[in-house]
Amino acid sequence: QVQLVESGGGLVQAGDSLRLSCAASGFTFSNYAMAWFRQAPGKELEFVTAISWSGRSTYYADSVKGRFTISRDNAKNTVYLQMNSLKPEDTAVYYCAAKRTTRMVLTTAEVDYWGQGTQVTVSS
Secondary structure: OOEEEEEOOEEEEOOOOEEEEEEEEOOOHHHEEEEEEEEOOOOOOEEEEEEOOOOOOEEEOOOOOOOEEEEEEOOOOEEEEEEOOOOHHHOEEEEEEEEEOOOOOOOHHHOOEEOOOEEEEEEO
8 A cells, every 4th residue: 555644744933944754655665756745725736846766866946946955765765855944935735746757756747646745834
């Protein structure tokens, strides 16, 4: 049974940091590119960042570039999202996503598996 379980969300103040984790099971994690998407209240799901299966390639949305860092540990079947200098506009439910590919997953249409999401709320 495939599972992606996010954790680490919460309520923080603007300027604070959070680290999200996504633990994968039920598939060969190292064969999958991973990504984070988010959905703010009343808005569509949007791409945040992606990482290749090896971890050697990453890609970021302009809105988070320089503040967020994606990483993965294939030995632990886990992908991380380090979020620094958080802003109120980062408030959203954050979803972990996986796709079996040697490239990166950048759009919702490409995703094979989704996590259940974790809420991040940034107060001003």
